[in-house]
Amino acid sequence: MVLEDGIILYSLIIQVDREKASRIIESAIKEKKPYDLEYRIRHKDGNIRYLTDRGRPVYGPDDKLLHFDGVIFDITDSKRAEEELSKINAGLEQRVKERTAELKKQIAEYEKKSGITDKKQ
Numbered sequence: 001m002v003l004e005d006g007i008i009l010y011s012l013i014i015q016v017d018r019e020k021a022s023r024i025i026e027s028a029i030k031e032k033k034p035y036d037l038e039y040r041i042r043h044k045d046g047n048i049r050y051l052t053d054r055g056r057p058v059y060g061p062d063d064k065l066l067h068f069d070g071v072i073f074d075i076t077d078s079k080r081a082e083e084e085l086s087k088i089n090a091g092l093e094q095r096v097k098e099r100t101a102e103l104k105k106q107i108a109e110y111e112k113k114s115g116i117t118d119k120k121q
Helices: 015-031 076-114
Strands: 035-042 048-059 065-074
Touching: 015 035, 015 048, 048 076
Parallel strands: none
Antiparallel strands: 035 048, 048 065
């Protein structure tokens, strides 16, 4: 896809995502099937943007590829929200682990002081 200023979209895809994007597109062309992929691009302001690209190859009567028909959505805000939520969840999980360890320690100390023993069978 060529953008309005003549830049080819593929050249904007960050290097680590290019191979996967190429594989998916090549497979869609070979199998004449729709594709659905996500990749990151470096925006002209230098920031990384996340895109989802869904489409299908379109062929002419001679079975030659004419173009791709589809849509590309900027999903950067959703991805950043997911990342933030993951960080929050990781922090909460760590707090739960720490609190559980504290409670286990307090229970063990209480049982030891009160002479209670755990007799699991």
